[in-house]
Amino acid sequence: MDKNIYQQFVELFSYTTLASIVGTLIITWLILVGIRWAINTLVNYKPKYRIQLAQTFPVIRILLWFAAISYIVIGIIQPPQSVIYASLGSLGLAIGLASQDAAKNLVAGIMMAVSPRFKVGDMVKVGEHYGEVISLDLSTTKLHTFDDDIITVPNADILKMPISNSNNGELNEMVAVDLHLPVSIPIAKLKSIALDAAKCSYYVYLKKPIVATVFPIFQDDFYYHLKIKAYVLDVRFEKSMATDIAERVIEALQENDLFDGSLFANTQTPKDPLEIRPSI
Amino acid sequence: MINIKQSITKLWLETKQRWFPSKENNAVPLDQISRFYQTDFYQSLDESLKSAFYDGPLGGLDSRVLARKDVDFLSQSFSLWQHGRNLSCAIYGEKGTGLSTLLNIFIHQLKQQNQAYKLLTLEKRLTDEQDVIDTLAKAMGLTEGTYKLDDFIQALSELPSCVIALDNLHFLVQRTLGAQAVIDCLGAIILATRGHHFWLLGAEEQTWRRLCYGYRFENLISHQHHIANFTDSEMRDLLIKRFAYAGFHTINDIATDTLHSEKSPINDIAKRSKGCVELGFFYCLNNLTYGTKPQSLLIMPAQEIDMGPLKKLNKIELFTLAEISTHGQLSVKEHAALFRMSTNESKMTLEHLRVLGIVDQGDEFHNRDTYSLKLIISAVVIRYLISMNYLY
Structure with a gap:
């Protein structure tokens, strides 16, 4: 019986069948290359919609490969039922034993395409890595960090980890700028300068509100923790905006003789006195 | 091997030109638009044409003025205020x-x-x-x-x-x-x-x-009113009236009275000018030649504007254009303060935009130190900045 199935299996793969399979795979790949080119062209033409456009590709890719494989099996090979069952069993066993992690990543990739936790173009924090999602492949996700590194994370790991998504499909995102300043500065003046400085930054998306809060904190000595929350026009300008606002606040305080630049001159410097980080 | 590579490249370029013809080869360069009004061609045009295609209203001739819907809004609001509405x-x-x-x-x-x-x-x-x-x-x-x-x-x-x-x-x-x-x-x-x-x-x-x-x-x-851009048909009517005002009653062998159809050459110009009157005027004057019959003109199909220089601008230059469009105009000093750079660097940025023909510098009577968007292409530039997410 087993020999019979083996013979049936071998007979299915004539040269014509093999050529058709290879042809189908090449055509599918070419279609995907074409779609990716079209999406990239559209993104260059309308950068404002780059996140919406980019998120379509992972789904299209899965659907196309699924369609191609289905066509190869049902349309080209046309195996008898017994061969299908035997092949599926063997394939399952082989995949299960030989490539547990790869299969996990693949399944995770499909799950992420069906129910996305983030999209291409989103700014996400995965583990200790923070950056823009530049590609969502079937088995891995690639992040582009602000240090210009490309981080590749297996999809199975992403499903296990908590993910913080800063913009969730929108181009603008909230950025928090934290500054630690001496308590000698009047709070009302500090807040006023902080709000004004944020509005002065050309990276700020003014359609959404800007908030400034001041908290007194004690760490060896008292100091103020100024937090400015503003939306950046485009996630790619996140660091530029945060730096710009921080510099404008410090310059304005110096111009008003409220701050001489010697941060915590008489105290122990708290950890990370000028902290700029995205709001999560 | 080299021949094969050259053949493939040639085939690719021919295919590309066949299916995706480059518009920029036939397009009007941005800086040419600003120079147009100093060219010999413009100077040689009839005075009647030059005076008809100026950037002010032609008394009661323009349909937009005759429509009065914008004026009515003001009159009604004023009337309400007179009747005690705060x-x-x-x-x-x-x-x-x-x-x-x-x-x-x-x-x-x-x-x-x-x-x-x-x-x-x-x-x-x-x-x-x-x-x-x-x-x-x-x-x-x-x-x-x-x-x-x-x-x-x-x-x-x-x-x-x-x-x-x-x-x-x-x-x-x-x-x-x-x-x-x-x-x-x-x-x-x-x-x-x-x-x-x-x-x-x-x-x-x-x-x-x-x-x-x-x-x-x-x-x-309490009361805000948006003045809409000229629609294609409004623009077409305006341009036809300007030609008639200049004394030209036949365009491309069609009488101006019957030029209001969708297929008229003026309609193409109206569409391309995208609501910007100055651009419409430029297209009309730049593409015309005198006809053989008296008081007749031939209008060639309007060319696209070459937006290539805009696409090559860097981040700071695009932000500069966005800020100029909201500020109306920017001086070198204002630009330097806004972008936190030296005045020399600001001057260089603004001058680069001026040389490209995107911004105008103030003249000796209107603050030479300031730069504003070139009126004729301002609508096009603003739309580009919005599409690039530098304006909202």
Whole structure:
């Protein structure tokens, strides 16, 4: 019986069948290359919609490969039922034993395409890595960090980890700028300068509100923790905006003789006195 | 091997040209548009054509003026205010849509009704609270430099009731510390006196958006009206009327009376100009030749504008254009403060944009140090900046 199935299996793969399979795979790949080119062209033409456009590709890719494989099996090979069952069993066993992690990543990739936790173009924090999602492949996700590194994370790991998504499909995102300043500065003046400085930054998306809060904190000595929350026009300008606002606040305080630049001159410097980080 | 590579490259280029023909080869360079009005070709045109295609209204000839829907809005708002409604009014629209013209028409109506009015055209950026008070005091015939906010509101309330029209609102926009105080001061004056005076404000669309997004300016103004761009048919009618006004009644062997069809050559120009009158005028003059019959013209198909230089701009240059469009104009000093760079660097950035033909420098009469968007392409540039997410 087993020999019979083996013979049936071998007979299915004539040269014509093999050529058709290879042809189908090449055509599918070419279609995907074409779609990716079209999406990239559209993104260059309308950068404002780059996140919406980019998120379509992972789904299209899965659907196309699924369609191609289905066509190869049902349309080209046309195996008898017994061969299908035997092949599926063997394939399952082989995949299960030989490539547990790869299969996990693949399944995770499909799950992420069906129910996305983030999209291409989103700014996400995965583990200790923070950056823009530049590609969502079937088995891995690639992040582009602000240090210009490309981080590749297996999809199975992403499903296990908590993910913080800063913009969730929108181009603008909230950025928090934290500054630690001496308590000698009047709070009302500090807040006023902080709000004004944020509005002065050309990276700020003014359609959404800007908030400034001041908290007194004690760490060896008292100091103020100024937090400015503003939306950046485009996630790619996140660091530029945060730096710009921080510099404008410090310059304005110096111009008003409220701050001489010697941060915590008489105290122990708290950890990370000028902290700029995205709001999560 | 090299021959094969060359053949493939040639085949690819031919295929690309066949299916995706490059528009930029036949397009009008941006800097050529700015130079057009100095060319020998323009100078050789009939005086009647030059005077017909100038950037002002042709009395009652233009359909937009005849439609009067924008004027009606102002008249109705004014009527409501006269009947005791505590309101203020703002009109805004894209550069070149006739904002100042509309204000002047309304003022003309007020004159005919013997209604008191003050037309205040801002000519410089207001820097602080005292500057706002002094500028308004001067315009209202009060003594400058003697009022604080409360006194000024009191003094303004004691003046005879009138219409106060404030134009060039882009001088209120500034991304410097203290900008909020300027808006707050003007806002307080408008809100405190709007029962007594009818406030009418005019702003370009990007300026208005910035004032609303950045300073919640819409809360000060009860009635707002957007002046729509010219539609294709309005633009077509306007251009045909201008040709007729210049004495040319036959275009491409078609009488101007019958040129209103969809297939007319003017229709193509109207579509390409995308609501910008100056661009429409440029297309008309740039593409015309005199016909063989007297008082006839031939209009060639309009060419696209080469947007290549815009696509090559860097981030700071694109932000510069966005800020110029909201500020109305930027001086080197303002640009340097806004972008936190040296004045030399700012000068270089602005001059680069000027050389590309995207911005104009002020002349000797209008502050040579300032740069503003070239009117003829401002609509095109603003749309590009919005699509690139530098403007919103």
